[in-house]
Amino acid sequence: MTNPAYPALRMRRTRATSWSRAMVAENRLHPTDLIWPLFVTDADEEQPIATMPGVSRWPVAQIAERAAEARDVGIPCIALFPNTQPDLRSDDGTEALNPNNLMCRAIGAIKEACGSDIGILTDVALDPYTAHGQDGLVSGDGQVLNDDTVSVLVEQALNQAHAGADIIAPSDMMDGRVVAIRAALEGDGYTNVQIMAYAAKYASAFYGPFRDAVGSGGLLKGDKKTYQMDPANGEEALREVALDLAEGADSVMVKPGLAYLDIVTKVKARFEVPVFAYQVSGEYAMIEAAAAAGAGDRDALMLETLLAFKRAGTSGVLTYHALDAARLIGDL
Ligand code: PBG
Numbered sequence: 063m064t065n066p067a068y069p070a071l072r073m074r075r076t077r078a079t080s081w082s083r084a085m086v087a088e089n090r091l092h093p094t095d096l097i098w099p100l101f102v103t104d105a106d107e108e109q110p111i112a113t114m115p116g117v118s119r120w121p122v123a124q125i126a127e128r129a130a131e132a133r134d135v136g137i138p139c140i141a142l143f144p145n146t147q148p149d150l151r152s153d154d155g156t157e158a159l160n161p162n163n164l165m166c167r168a169i170g171a172i173k174e175a176c177g178s179d180i181g182i183l184t185d186v187a188l189d190p191y192t193a194h195g196q197d198g199l200v201s202g203d204g205q206v207l208n209d210d211t212v213s214v215l216v217e218q219a220l221n222q223a224h225a226g227a228d229i230i231a232p233s234d235m236m237d238g239r240v241v242a243i244r245a246a247l248e249g250d251g252y253t254n255v256q257i258m259a260y261a262a263k264y265a266s267a268f269y270g271p272f273r274d275a276v277g278s279g280g281l282l283k284g285d286k287k288t289y290q291m292d293p294a295n296g297e298e299a300l301r302e303v304a305l306d307l308a309e310g311a312d313s314v315m316v317k318p319g320l321a322y323l324d325i326v327t328k329v330k331a332r333f334e335v336p337v338f339a340y341q342v343s344g345e346y347a348m349i350e351a352a353a354a355a356g357a358g359d360r361d362a363l364m365l366e367t368l369l370a371f372k373r374a375g376t377s378g379v380l381t382y383h384a385l386d387a388a389r390l391i392g393d394l
Contacts, residue, residue, distance in 0.1 A: 268344030
């Protein structure tokens with residue numbers, strides 16, 4: 063086989079110098095592409111998370127400083143996750159509805175320090191509050207109940223909105239929760255509170271370190287396969303996205319990230335909406351472990367994977383690397 067265009071066409075010509083590579087680059091990472099998930103604790107001290115080296119749970123007294131750091135490097139939004147202490151967990155997760163719970167206090171502290179300079183995204187699901195670690199209410203025979211759970215999730219979302227949340231992000235994968243939450247938000251006057259739906263959320267093995275971080279890992283019996291999606295399915299993700307958009311979601315999320323970039327691309331091609339991806343805890347741990355083992359350069363692995371999300375068509379990515387990545391991008 064001969065290449066009829068060679069040598070007139072040489073793909074290496076535009077790659078030959080750094081200025082030329084910069085000139086033809088199709089995608090560029092920017093701090094506004096990043097959302098930083100933060101864990102909050104009732105403890106007095108920072109608590110490092112063993113399975114996520116470099117990530118800690120922060121006391122409410124220090125959470126606003128973290129948010130301010132994010133704001134100062136141009137990150138537009140943080141996501142909050144509480145580590146609810148065991149004695150406040152219950153089978154029905156009612157601590158999620160407490161207006162003075164850890165999540166609400168963290169929102170208040172950040173709002174007081176940062177005002178509207180940075181967005182606050184809050185996760186709607188019961189797993190940080192339940193004694194069994196499932197995202198919803200569980201019946202006597204072990205079923206995760208859909209409609210009863212949705213009623214509680216609506217109250218949880220209103221509790222977060224009342225505390226000052228800017229983006230409500232239902233991660234529970236119950237059917238019909240987006241329309242119910244939207245109606246309740248409208249009814250209470252929260253017309254500008256957004257909904258980012260975890261629309262295509264898979265039952266993934268990559269969530270392990272997160273469950274350690276919020277303290278639900280050791281509690282969870284069984285799995286979440288009756289509500290989170292089967293990793294075998296792609297078309298089903300498009301149905302989930304279509305439904306959540308019809309129900310009033312302002313943006314949608316695909317989760318996990320790297321192993322599901324095909325879903326991001328399909329969603330972006332089909333729907334004219336902002337698409338986000340969540341580079342989850344296990345992905346973070348994988349990159350850190352690879353770097354620690356000498357299998358790759360940590361910063362390079364971090365930036366290359368984040369750029370992949372951009373290339374796939376996301377408007378942004380939730381990543382535990384957000385602060386470090388934003389700082390690196392700023393220095394480049
Ligand atoms: C709660 C929730 C989970 C994650 C985000 N929200 C865990 C789960 O569904 O079990 C995982 C995030 C991560 O792994 O970084 N429903």
